[in-house]
Amino acid sequence: MASSSSSSTAKPMEAVRSGSVLSNVVTVLLLLSLGFVFGMVYNANFQESHLTPFLQPLPSLLRSSPTRPSPTPVVGCGVGPPSPSPTPPQAPPPARMGFADFLAPSGGGLAHNMTDEELFWRASMVPRVALVPRRIVPKVAFLFLVTGDMPLRPLWEKFFAGHEGLYSIYVHASPAYTGSPPADSVFYGRMIPSQNTSWGNMNLVDAERRLLGTALLDLGNARFALLSETCIPLLSFPAAYAFLTGANASFIDSFPTRKRHAPFFLRRNISRAQWRKGSQWFEMDRELAVDVVAEEQYMAVFRGDHGIANMLEHYMPTLVTLLGWGARAANRTLTYTDWPRPGPHPASYGVRDVTPELLEGMRRGNGECGSGASGAVEFCFMFARKFSGDALDKLLELAPKVMGFG
Numbered sequence: 001m002a003s004s005s006s007s008s009t010a011k012p013m014e015a016v017r018s019g020s021v022l023s024n025v026v027t028v029l030l031l032l033s034l035g036f037v038f039g040m041v042y043n044a045n046f047q048e049s050h051l052t053p054f055l056q057p058l059p060s061l062l063r064s065s066p067t068r069p070s071p072t073p074v075v076g077c078g079v080g081p082p083s084p085s086p087t088p089p090q091a092p093p094p095a096r097m098g099f100a101d102f103l104a105p106s107g108g109g110l111a112h113n114m115t116d117e118e119l120f121w122r123a124s125m126v127p128r129v130a131l132v133p134r135r136i137v138p139k140v141a142f143l144f145l146v147t148g149d150m151p152l153r154p155l156w157e158k159f160f161a162g163h164e165g166l167y168s169i170y171v172h173a174s175p176a177y178t179g180s181p182p183a184d185s186v187f188y189g190r191m192i193p194s195q196n197t198s199w200g201n202m203n204l205v206d207a208e209r210r211l212l213g214t215a216l217l218d219l220g221n222a223r224f225a226l227l228s229e230t231c232i233p234l235l236s237f238p239a240a241y242a243f244l245t246g247a248n249a250s251f252i253d254s255f256p257t258r259k260r261h262a263p264f265f266l267r268r269n270i271s272r273a274q275w276r277k278g279s280q281w282f283e284m285d286r287e288l289a290v291d292v293v294a295e296e297q298y299m300a301v302f303r304g305d306h307g308i309a310n311m312l313e314h315y316m317p318t319l320v321t322l323l324g325w326g327a328r329a330a331n332r333t334l335t336y337t338d339w340p341r342p343g344p345h346p347a348s349y350g351v352r353d354v355t356p357e358l359l360e361g362m363r364r365g366n367g368e369c370g371s372g373a374s375g376a377v378e379f380c381f382m383f384a385r386k387f388s389g390d391a392l393d394k395l396l397e398l399a400p401k402v403m404g405f406g
Helices: 002-055 058-062 099-103 116-123 153-160 203-216 237-246 286-294 297-302 312-322 356-367 389-403
Strands: 139-145 167-172 221-228 283-285
Touching (some): 139 237, 221 237, 221 286, 283 286, 286 312, 356 389
Antiparallel strands (some): 221 283
């Protein structure tokens, strides 16, 4: 009985010990499992923040901006793969400059911030290779030296119509002028950076050189004609273009005179025999235009403290002898001006003065150019001045009949 009783007591005790051991095993397994899971999470974060730069291949270390690898997602912990980063936009390839970009300023615009010295230096550059790689169509540059508005602009627009690519337009107006032609005009956007000018002052020559310098930046410009807001064309554009681009000489009015020559100039190597006078309205080729913007020695003399007015009438005409232009200059202008009496200003023409006979007489020079084999010349002058704004309608009416355009 005693053995039976102790045997029955031992079995429950063994069962209790077995259950306790099993419980301990389960607890240990849970702790191990949790430790494994936390170890994995910690290991992933540690690798991402501390080991990644050292685990990348060598080429990645050489990049300026290494790409961080995506962390390994942990299944069951609510961590998903990161969203892909956006692809940065590709930069456009750098623009390549072509031959045409060297022929004219970028975009054809005239705005710049160069000083006169910088402009003249740039404009005086001349290609030394005689053979041009491509055919360049020569253009005539029309240089308008004006104060502000151009009342005869509609007549010039008729003159230029249909001949795009054969001409360039440049306008030097007063810096105080804020007007602008309409956007559909050939004069729109053609004003160059300007400075103040005054009648009879050498700053007008500065303006002329500024116009020439800006026009020389376009290597397609072959001829250069200086005009004012009171000038009109006496020929059609095709006739004017054919004559100018085919001429071998430049047209600069220059004749001997003793007027205004002074010892001041003699002391600076400008003799009385070299002294000249003439109209400021010229037409010249590219070679002489480069000479004008590059010339500094005599410009300083004429601008000097000599106390003599109207050097504008002498500077360019005297350059003909000072620079030895000789046969390259025709010693006359292509712009008709009437000086009916001595004085500072020429005759002007209003609506009542404009007739077919007046325009034809101007074109033929009223006998100034002599006569041809048939007793008459086709034309002597290509442009004329000085016309007021009220003559515009009459000029537009006569242009198709007398001038051959419109």
